[in-house]
Amino acid sequence: GAGVSQSPRYKVAKRGQDVALRCDPISGHVSLFWYQQALGQGPEFLTYFQNEAQLDKSGLPSDRFFAERPEGSVSTLKIQRTQQEDSAVYLCASSLDLGGTDTQYFGPGTRLTVL
Amino acid sequence: AQTVTQSQPEMSVQEAETVTLSCTYDTSENNYYLFWYKQPPSRQMILVIRQEAYKQQNATENRFSVNFQKAAKSFSLKISDSQLGDTAMYFCAFVPRRSNDYKLSFGAGTTVTVRA
Numbered sequence: 001g002a003g004v005s006q007s008p009r010y011k012v013a014k015r016g017q018d019v020a021l022r023c024d025p026i027s028g029h030v031s032l033f034w035y036q037q038a039l040g041q042g043p044e045f046l047t048y049f050q051n052e053a054q055l056d057k058s059g060l061p062s063d064r065f066f067a068e069r070p071e072g073s074v075s076t077l078k079i080q081r082t083q084q085e086d087s088a089v090y091l092c093a094s095s096l097d098l099g100g101t102d103t104q105y106f107g108p109g110t111r112l113t114v115l
Numbered sequence: 116a117q118t119v120t121q122s123q124p125e126m127s128v129q130e131a132e133t134v135t136l137s138c139t140y141d142t143s144e145n146n147y148y149l150f151w152y153k154q155p156p157s158r159q160m161i162l163v164i165r166q167e168a169y170k171q172q173n174a175t176e177n178r179f180s181v182n183f184q185k186a187a188k189s190f191s192l193k194i195s196d197s198q199l200g201d202t203a204m205y206f207c208a209f210v211p212r213r214s215n216d217y218k219l220s221f222g223a224g225t226t227v228t229v230r231a
Contacts, residue, residue: 003159031217041224042208043221048217091160106152106160108159109158
Protein backbone atom coordinates (compact mmCIF):
# COMPACT_ATOMS: atom_id res chain seq x y z
CA GLY A 1 0.00 0.00 0.00
CA ALA A 2 0.96 3.67 -0.13
CA GLY A 3 3.40 5.04 2.38
CA VAL A 4 3.23 8.27 4.35
CA SER A 5 2.82 11.26 2.08
CA GLN A 6 3.39 14.92 2.81
CA SER A 7 2.55 18.09 0.95
CA PRO A 8 3.87 20.40 -0.18
CA ARG A 9 7.34 18.97 -0.59
CA TYR A 10 8.84 22.45 -0.63
CA LYS A 11 7.50 25.68 0.80
CA VAL A 12 9.01 29.13 0.70
CA ALA A 13 7.44 31.71 2.98
CA LYS A 14 8.17 35.29 3.75
CA ARG A 15 8.80 36.05 7.39
CA GLY A 16 5.51 36.67 9.12
CA GLN A 17 3.41 34.51 6.82
CA ASP A 18 1.36 31.56 8.06
CA VAL A 19 1.98 28.09 6.58
CA ALA A 20 0.15 24.78 6.72
CA LEU A 21 1.88 21.46 6.16
CA ARG A 22 -0.13 18.33 5.47
CA CYS A 23 0.54 14.71 6.36
CA ASP A 24 -1.34 11.66 5.05
CA PRO A 25 -0.37 8.68 7.21
CA ILE A 26 -0.53 5.06 6.17
CA SER A 27 -4.16 3.96 6.19
CA GLY A 28 -5.18 2.44 9.51
CA HIS A 29 -2.20 3.73 11.45
CA VAL A 30 -3.21 4.86 14.91
CA SER A 31 -0.18 6.91 15.86
CA LEU A 32 1.10 10.00 14.08
CA PHE A 33 4.21 12.01 14.86
CA TRP A 34 5.68 15.30 13.68
CA TYR A 35 9.42 15.92 13.82
CA GLN A 36 11.55 18.93 12.87
CA GLN A 37 14.89 18.33 11.21
CA ALA A 38 17.41 21.16 10.95
CA LEU A 39 20.03 20.96 8.23
CA GLY A 40 22.62 18.30 8.99
CA GLN A 41 20.94 17.25 12.23
CA GLY A 42 18.77 14.42 13.47
CA PRO A 43 15.02 14.91 13.69
CA GLU A 44 13.59 16.44 16.87
CA PHE A 45 10.17 15.47 18.19
CA LEU A 46 7.40 18.04 17.94
CA THR A 47 4.09 16.36 18.72
CA TYR A 48 2.22 13.04 18.85
CA PHE A 49 -1.34 11.98 18.06
CA GLN A 50 -3.14 8.80 18.95
CA ASN A 51 -6.09 8.79 16.56
CA GLU A 52 -7.52 12.32 16.89
CA ALA A 53 -6.15 12.95 20.37
CA GLN A 54 -3.01 15.01 20.70
CA LEU A 55 -1.31 13.26 23.59
CA ASP A 56 1.99 15.07 23.59
CA LYS A 57 2.90 18.49 22.24
CA SER A 58 5.90 19.04 24.44
CA GLY A 59 8.25 19.48 21.48
CA LEU A 60 6.42 22.36 19.84
CA PRO A 61 8.92 25.24 20.04
CA SER A 62 6.42 28.04 20.56
CA ASP A 63 2.74 28.87 20.58
CA ARG A 64 3.07 29.77 16.92
CA PHE A 65 3.09 26.05 16.18
CA PHE A 66 -0.19 24.21 16.12
CA ALA A 67 -1.08 20.69 14.96
CA GLU A 68 -4.36 18.91 14.47
CA ARG A 69 -5.72 15.56 13.34
CA PRO A 70 -9.48 16.08 13.55
CA GLU A 71 -10.67 12.77 12.11
CA GLY A 72 -7.80 10.61 13.22
CA SER A 73 -6.27 10.36 9.77
CA VAL A 74 -4.82 13.37 7.94
CA SER A 75 -2.84 15.80 10.08
CA THR A 76 -1.90 19.42 9.55
CA LEU A 77 0.97 21.28 11.16
CA LYS A 78 0.41 25.01 11.11
CA ILE A 79 3.01 27.63 11.80
CA GLN A 80 1.84 31.17 12.34
CA ARG A 81 3.93 34.29 11.76
CA THR A 82 6.87 32.29 10.47
CA GLN A 83 10.38 33.25 11.53
CA GLN A 84 13.72 32.45 9.91
CA GLU A 85 14.54 29.98 12.66
CA ASP A 86 11.53 27.91 11.56
CA SER A 87 13.39 26.96 8.37
CA ALA A 88 13.82 23.19 8.50
CA VAL A 89 12.47 19.96 7.10
CA TYR A 90 9.27 18.87 8.80
CA LEU A 91 8.85 15.11 8.90
CA CYS A 92 5.68 13.19 9.58
CA ALA A 93 5.69 9.57 10.72
CA SER A 94 2.97 7.06 11.47
CA SER A 95 2.86 3.73 13.22
CA LEU A 96 0.25 1.01 13.26
CA ASP A 97 -0.23 0.77 16.98
CA LEU A 98 0.56 2.70 20.09
CA GLY A 99 3.69 4.73 20.09
CA GLY A 100 7.22 3.66 20.40
CA THR A 101 6.87 -0.08 20.53
CA ASP A 102 5.87 -0.10 16.91
CA THR A 103 8.01 0.96 13.99
CA GLN A 104 7.49 4.53 12.80
CA TYR A 105 7.28 4.99 9.04
CA PHE A 106 8.35 8.37 7.75
CA GLY A 107 7.13 10.58 4.94
CA PRO A 108 9.44 12.44 2.55
CA GLY A 109 9.18 15.65 4.54
CA THR A 110 8.34 19.26 3.74
CA ARG A 111 11.30 21.58 3.39
CA LEU A 112 10.29 24.99 4.71
CA THR A 113 12.41 28.01 3.90
CA VAL A 114 11.53 31.29 5.57
CA LEU A 115 13.01 34.36 3.92
CA ALA B 116 15.78 12.16 29.20
CA GLN B 117 17.64 10.09 26.68
CA THR B 118 20.59 11.19 24.58
CA VAL B 119 21.96 9.46 21.53
CA THR B 120 25.49 10.13 20.32
CA GLN B 121 26.93 9.37 16.91
CA SER B 122 30.56 10.38 17.01
CA GLN B 123 31.35 9.94 13.30
CA PRO B 124 29.95 12.77 11.18
CA GLU B 125 31.16 11.19 7.93
CA MET B 126 32.38 7.81 6.75
CA SER B 127 33.64 6.73 3.34
CA VAL B 128 33.87 3.14 2.14
CA GLN B 129 34.85 1.38 -1.04
CA GLU B 130 32.14 -0.58 -2.80
CA ALA B 131 31.97 -4.20 -1.59
CA GLU B 132 33.82 -3.41 1.62
CA THR B 133 32.52 -3.20 5.18
CA VAL B 134 31.86 -0.13 7.26
CA THR B 135 30.85 0.15 10.91
CA LEU B 136 28.94 3.09 12.35
CA SER B 137 29.03 3.78 16.05
CA CYS B 138 26.21 4.85 18.34
CA THR B 139 26.11 5.27 22.09
CA TYR B 140 23.17 6.29 24.20
CA ASP B 141 22.48 7.39 27.73
CA THR B 142 19.39 6.21 29.56
CA SER B 143 18.17 5.03 32.92
CA GLU B 144 15.59 2.78 31.28
CA ASN B 145 15.99 -0.98 31.33
CA ASN B 146 13.61 -1.81 28.51
CA TYR B 147 13.78 0.05 25.24
CA TYR B 148 14.11 -0.22 21.48
CA LEU B 149 16.95 0.91 19.28
CA PHE B 150 16.79 1.63 15.58
CA TRP B 151 18.98 2.50 12.67
CA TYR B 152 17.32 4.62 10.02
CA LYS B 153 18.70 5.45 6.59
CA GLN B 154 17.98 8.79 4.91
CA PRO B 155 19.09 8.97 1.26
CA PRO B 156 19.42 12.33 -0.45
CA SER B 157 15.71 12.18 -1.39
CA ARG B 158 15.12 12.52 2.39
CA GLN B 159 12.68 9.65 2.90
CA MET B 160 13.70 8.08 6.20
CA ILE B 161 13.75 4.28 5.93
CA LEU B 162 14.06 1.77 8.74
CA VAL B 163 17.19 -0.34 8.38
CA ILE B 164 17.15 -2.44 11.51
CA ARG B 165 15.53 -2.62 14.93
CA GLN B 166 16.77 -4.10 18.21
CA GLU B 167 14.79 -4.83 21.34
CA ALA B 168 16.91 -4.31 24.45
CA TYR B 169 15.59 -7.38 26.23
CA LYS B 170 16.81 -9.60 23.42
CA GLN B 171 20.45 -10.53 23.72
CA GLN B 172 20.76 -11.72 20.14
CA ASN B 173 21.99 -9.07 17.74
CA ALA B 174 19.54 -8.17 14.98
CA THR B 175 20.47 -8.75 11.34
CA GLU B 176 18.81 -7.74 8.07
CA ASN B 177 20.61 -9.07 5.02
CA ARG B 178 23.84 -7.06 4.75
CA PHE B 179 23.08 -5.00 7.85
CA SER B 180 23.85 -6.19 11.35
CA VAL B 181 24.22 -4.62 14.75
CA ASN B 182 26.50 -5.11 17.71
CA PHE B 183 24.36 -4.36 20.74
CA GLN B 184 26.25 -4.02 24.01
CA LYS B 185 23.66 -3.17 26.66
CA ALA B 186 26.07 -2.70 29.56
CA ALA B 187 28.19 -0.34 27.51
CA LYS B 188 25.09 1.35 26.03
CA SER B 189 26.51 0.87 22.59
CA PHE B 190 24.66 0.03 19.37
CA SER B 191 26.86 -0.07 16.28
CA LEU B 192 25.73 -0.81 12.72
CA LYS B 193 27.80 -2.88 10.32
CA ILE B 194 27.16 -2.63 6.61
CA SER B 195 28.74 -5.54 4.75
CA ASP B 196 29.42 -5.72 1.01
CA SER B 197 28.65 -2.00 0.68
CA GLN B 198 26.70 -0.95 -2.40
CA LEU B 199 26.40 2.43 -4.10
CA GLY B 200 22.78 2.57 -2.99
CA ASP B 201 23.89 2.51 0.63
CA THR B 202 25.09 6.11 0.26
CA ALA B 203 22.94 8.03 2.72
CA MET B 204 22.80 9.59 6.13
CA TYR B 205 22.31 7.03 8.90
CA PHE B 206 20.60 7.85 12.16
CA CYS B 207 20.62 5.89 15.37
CA ALA B 208 17.43 6.28 17.41
CA PHE B 209 16.10 5.24 20.80
CA VAL B 210 12.65 4.87 22.32
CA PRO B 211 11.83 3.57 25.80
CA ARG B 212 9.44 0.66 26.13
CA ARG B 213 6.86 2.53 28.13
CA SER B 214 3.28 3.27 27.28
CA ASN B 215 3.60 6.99 27.95
CA ASP B 216 6.77 7.76 26.02
CA TYR B 217 6.87 7.09 22.31
CA LYS B 218 8.98 9.80 20.80
CA LEU B 219 12.12 8.74 19.01
CA SER B 220 15.35 10.35 20.19
CA PHE B 221 17.81 10.59 17.31
CA GLY B 222 21.54 11.02 17.08
CA ALA B 223 23.04 13.70 14.84
CA GLY B 224 23.65 11.21 12.05
CA THR B 225 26.56 9.79 10.09
CA THR B 226 26.92 10.49 6.38
CA VAL B 227 28.08 7.37 4.56
CA THR B 228 29.53 7.63 1.09
CA VAL B 229 30.15 4.46 -0.90
CA ARG B 230 32.84 4.91 -3.55
CA ALA B 231 32.79 3.00 -6.83
